[in-house]
Amino acid sequence: MAGFQTTPWRLISGILGVMCLVLMVTLRMLLNNVFTKPSIQLTPSPGPTLEPQKDSSCQKMWIGYQCNCYFISNEMKTWEESKDFCASKNSSLLQLQNKDELA
Template identity: 55%
Template sequence: MAEFWNTLWRWISGILGVTCLSLIIILGILLNNTFHQETIKSTSPAEPSTQFQEGTDCYFCQERWIGSMCNCYFVSSDLETWEESRNFCASNNSTLLQMDNRDELACI
């Protein structure tokens, strides 16, 4: 009789293990699809143009962005916090520019 209960518990633990693994895989797929769709929505307006600038290996910049040395810069006069600026950059698939002195601004 003891062997029957051992076999039964092995089957039950095996079934529960497979069920748990299946749920984890399904959750991973759902989270991946949700994250991927949100990323596409947030970065789609910032995709660079697929057209090259004539005579260079550089892409054209988006409207209202300044191109310099194959980089695109967005200069804003809006007063925003660092966090708001970082979020704006992230929504445009870009990063904040960090300058060490005013001379670097002359290169843009």
């Protein structure tokens, strides 16, 4: 009679043991995949620089970027004086519409 009562517990413990082994093998395989995958190396993309582009058709002292030429002045001028200066150089004053254009 004692052997009959322990049989369901042996069956349950056997099933739980097999499930535990399957879970451990699955976890080991997942961890192996995570640590053995080749890492992706990010390379910086060329962004805006303050150096004139080699193929730029900009005037001397102007900065070429994305088919545009920019002149950065250190002089303090009013908006109107700045617009007049740009007009004398056959250009227009840069006006950013939002913060996204600054980046």
